[in-house]
Amino acid sequence: MGIIESMRLDGKAIYVTGAASGIGKAAATAFAEAGADVAIVDINLEGAENVAKEIAEATGSKTIAIQCDVTKKDQVEAMVAKVVDTYGKLDACYNNAGIAVNAPAEEMTFEQWQKVIDINLTGVFLCATAAGRVMLKQGYGSIINTASMSGHIVNVPQPQCAYNASKAGVSLLTKSLAVEWAKRGVRVNCISPGYIGTELIMNAEHLKPLIEQWNAMAPMGRLGKPEELQSILVYLAGDTSTFTTGSDIIVDGAFTCF
Numbered sequence: 001m002g003i004i005e006s007m008r009l010d011g012k013a014i015y016v017t018g019a020a021s022g023i024g025k026a027a028a029t030a031f032a033e034a035g036a037d038v039a040i041v042d043i044n045l046e047g048a049e050n051v052a053k054e055i056a057e058a059t060g061s062k063t064i065a066i067q068c069d070v071t072k073k074d075q076v077e078a079m080v081a082k083v084v085d086t087y088g089k090l091d092a093c094y095n096n097a098g099i100a101v102n103a104p105a106e107e108m109t110f111e112q113w114q115k116v117i118d119i120n121l122t123g124v125f126l127c128a129t130a131a132g133r134v135m136l137k138q139g140y141g142s143i144i145n146t147a148s149m150s151g152h153i154v155n156v157p158q159p160q161c162a163y164n165a166s167k168a169g170v171s172l173l174t175k176s177l178a179v180e181w182a183k184r185g186v187r188v189n190c191i192s193p194g195y196i197g198t199e200l201i202m203n204a205e206h207l208k209p210l211i212e213q214w215n216a217m218a219p220m221g222r223l224g225k226p227e228e229l230q231s232i233l234v235y236l237a238g239d240t241s242t243f244t245t246g247s248d249i250i251v252d253g254a255f256t257c258f
């Protein structure tokens with residue numbers, strides 16, 4: 001089989017969190033286009049159901065929508081159990097749900113801090129370990145997490161200390177799990193996107209001045225598109241990346257290079 005054919009995900013079962021929109025939706029679409037059956041997981045059930053329907057119609061892959069708040073251990077465990085019940089196994093997962101809160105550190109409330117850490121970092125821990133327990137038993141599996149270039153640099157001008165800290169945490173959590181599980185068939189990687197122009201960002205009037213500033217700082221002079229993350233995610237989920245584990249792959253149009 002040639003390399004491109006080997007990259008296909010036919011017959012694989014994959015869940016994606018935060019898949020009702022943005023990067024998660026683009027990832028789920030790519031996995032399904034590559035042949036996988038995909039569980040669309042989100043706190044927003046209606047959004048997840050719409051995406052699941054759209055992807056099934058467009059690709060012919062089997063999809064299910066599952067409501068899950070990634071900060072709740074019982075919901076995460078029920079979600080993983082539902083995926084395994086539905087598809088009989090879990091080949092890969094993409095723990096991607098996340099939020100950003102901008103507030104100066106000295107004014108950030110404890111609740112704001114806690115919410116960002118709960119969703120972005122604890123949510124990834126809960127999902128990755130629940131998925132990991134299934135995959136360790138199977139003896140195989142690929143876990144992908146969404147970190148961010150904000151885990152590598154301090155973005156300006158917006159103040160976002162909780163977000164930056166949560167994403168640096170995702171990166172080291174990813175590497176920690178990769179080392180713990182390296183000899184047991186389970187790989188763990190993350191991607192660190194630069195600014196990505198999801199619909200939410202592009203349609204938010206209040207972000208327009210920020211986007212102009214980000215573009216002025218960006219070597220490529222533009223935001224990335226969710227579709228520009230798809231090929232790396234398909235690679236990480238599949239069987240041509242078997243020596244790739246513990247990697248944090250920055251996809252940022254060189255934003256963090258200087």
Ligand code: NAD
Nearest residue numbers: 018020021022023042043069070096097098148193195196
């Ligand atoms: P988005 O807001 O379009 O999508 C996030 C999804 O997560 C939404 O569908 C939302 O309903 C869901 N979600 C929120 N809280 C949840 C919870 N508690 N449980 C389950 N689902 C929940 O955002 P996006 O831009 O597509 O971002 C996706 C990921 O990529 C996030 O982790 C984000 O931090 C990261 N990221 C985004 C960018 C960017 O510029 N867009 C850059 C780097 C990293």
